[in-house]
Amino acid sequence: MPTIYDVAIEAGVSKSTVSLVINNSPKIRPETKYKVLTAIEKLGYTPNIAAIELTTKRRLNLGMIPVTNHDSPKRTDFDSIDDNYYHDVSRGIYDVMKNYNYGLLTEQFTATSANSDKLPNIVKTKRVDGVFIIGGLFDDSFIKNLLKVKIPMVILGRTYPNIDSVSTDSKFATYIGVQYLISKGHKEILFIEGPELTPSSRMKKEGYNLALTEAGIPFREELVAKSEFTALGGYLAVKDALTNQNIKPTAVFTSSDAMAVGAMRYFYEKNVRIPDQISIATYDDTILATHAVPALTSVALNKDQIGRQAARLLLERLRNPKKEVENIIVPVNLVERDSVRSI
Amino acid sequence: MPTIYDVAIEAGVSKSTVSLVINNSPKIRPETKYKVLTAIEKLGYTPNIAAIELTTKRRLNLGMIPVTNHDSPKRTDFDSIDDNYYHDVSRGIYDVMKNYNYGLLTEQFTATSANSDKLPNIVKTKRVDGVFIIGGLFDDSFIKNLLKVKIPMVILGRTYPNIDSVSTDSKFATYIGVQYLISKGHKEILFIEGPELTPSSRMKKEGYNLALTEAGIPFREELVAKSEFTALGGYLAVKDALTNQNIKPTAVFTSSDAMAVGAMRYFYEKNVRIPDQISIATYDDTILATHAVPALTSVALNKDQIGRQAARLLLERLRNPKKEVENIIVPVNLVERDSVRSI
C-alpha cells in the first residue's frame, strides 16, 4: 500500500504538502495541488485511517447501541419483544452516514440494574467518537455512566434531560389512532396498554383518555387491559378482557403492532372476522402491520426519519460540542389499511 | 487517558515490558508481570487501538456487508424484499464476535452490473480485516473485486468456488417442506417459485420435483407459479394460478415467508379459510411466519447458526490464512405450526 510518503516522492513535494492537499488547506498553490492529486490518483493512494486516528486523537467510527433490558432475545418467538425499532431506525442512520467518512460499529448492550456499572465495549475501549443509544426500556444508570466518560451521544426513542434526543410523542400518536377509530363511529374501544412501569405506556394511555374525553365518551376501566408489548401479550390481554369482563367492544387499539398480531390470533381462533366483526388499529407501523392479513391500520412513527434526525444531531454535536441540546419530536401519521371499518 | 508509558512509570519498568505483559509474553518474570498488572489496574489503562492498529498493520474490525441488487428498499412496504435474512444472520455473528476483540462495522452495499467496479467503502479504505458477505442475489463481479484486494471473507447464503461459505441446501429444504405436505395427505400442491434467474429458485423447484417424484405424484406445470420473493409476488402468483389455471390445490408451498403472507391475503379476500380449506407451508421461518395468523408451518433455515458458523470461519481464516476452504451447509428443520391440516 502506498503511503503519503510515496505520494510525496511521486509528486516531487514533501509529505506535509500532500497532507495539506488532502485536508484541503487553502495555502497550497493550485498547480501544486494538481501535481499531488495526480500522484494520488496514479498510485491509488488511500489514507491510513489508523494513522489519522492516532495523530488526530479521534476515531472515525460512531457506535450504534441497541439497548435492551434482557439478554439475547430470540427474534422469531411469538412471545419475544422484537427489535424492529432498532432495525428500522438504523436504516435512517445508515442513509445519512453513508455520505460521511464515519464507519458504524454496532454493539448490542444489556442495561440491567445487575450490570449498572458496565459500559459498552466500544465505548470502554474508545473505538467510537459518539454513540446512538437506541431503545426506550432500560436502566438509567447506563446513561449516567456514558455521561461520566463524556462521550457525545444521541438517544433515540425517549428523552433524557440535557442529552440530544429524537423521539415520538407517544401520547399524541395514540390520541391520533384512537381518534381515528372514534371518527369511524366506534365508541366502545378496547385499549391494550403496555407494562405499567414504562413511561411510554403511561403516555399512550393518556392519549387514549384524551381522545375519549374530546369525543365525550366516558372512560371505562374494564375497557383497558394491560400486557407486555409482545404478540403473546396482546393475545392474552384480549382473551382475558373479552372472557372476564362484561364488554362488547367494536374496536381494539393496541400499544404495539406485535400486540395487534396477538389480538388477531385470538379473533382468528374465535372465528371473529376482522374488520367485519371487530376493528383493530395499532401503534408502530412495522413490517408486522404491513404484512398482517388483513393489513393493519397503524400509527406510523416514521422511524426512518428518527434515524436520519439522530444522525444529523450527532454529526452536528461532533462538529460543535457546545451547541445547544436538542430534543426532536418526529411527527407521526396514521396509515389506513384494511383492519378498520366504519359503523 | 493513561498510556503505556504512564503504566511503565507507575510500575517502575520500561514501556516494552508493559507491552510484553499485555501481549502475554512468556519471557516476563511473574513478579514483574504482577507489578505491571497492578499498575494497569490502578491507572485504569486501556490500550489505544489506533496505535495498535498502526504498528501491527491490522484493523481490529470486521465488516458485515448485506448485499442487495437494488437501492435502499423500504422495509415496510408490502411489495418490498425484506432484509430479515441479514438481521437474523447478524444476530448469530454478534453472538460469537462479542467474545473477541473485534468490532463489527456494517455497510449496506448495492452490487449491480452498473457499479461492478466498485468496492464497499470499508474495504476500500481498509477499515476491516475481513468481511461477511450476506445475501444471495447480486452481481458476481462484486466478489471478483473483493478477491482482487485479497481480503479474507465468508459468504453467507450461497456458495462460491474457493471461498469460505455458509449456506442452506435449498433443494433439500424445499424437499422437506413439500414432503411434509404430502405426508399430510396433500397431492395437488401449488408451488410458488422465485424469479427464474436466481440459482436458489432453481434449487427449490428441484426440491419440489424430488418430493413429488418420491411420492409417485406426477408433475403438472400448471401447479407451478412464478413470482418475486415478496408478499406482493406471492399474492399475484396465487391469484393468477387460481383464476387462470384449471386447478384445485389442497395446499400451497411458497418459496419464501413473504410470498406465503401474500398468498394468505389472497385467500382472506376470497374468504378461504386456512388451514380448513387450504393448507400453506413455506420456506424461511422469519418473524412473518411466527406472527402470521394462523402461524405458518415453515422450513427453518437456522440463520442464527449460519451466522455463528460464519463468524467461526472468518476468525479461523484470520488466524490461519492458508487453511483449507470450507463450505458449510447448515441443516434445516421443519417447524410445524397452524397452517397445515391433514386430509
Added chain:
DNA sequence: ATTCAATCTTATTATATGAAAAATTTTTTA
C-alpha cells in the same frame, strides 16, 4: 574449589508505523 567464558533470562533501548500539526525555512510578492 576457582575462574572465566558461554548461555540463558529478563528487561531495556532504539526504531518503525503513517499521518497531522507545530515550527521553520524558502520562495514569491508587494
Added chain:
DNA sequence: TAAAAAATTTTTCATATAATAAGATTGAAT
C-alpha cells in the same frame, strides 16, 4: 527589503518489535 505565501523539516501520537544489554546461571578448564 519587508511581508506574505508556500513549502519543508521536525516533532508528536501510542504502541509493537527488533536489536541489544545486563544479570544470572551453567559448565568446562585449571
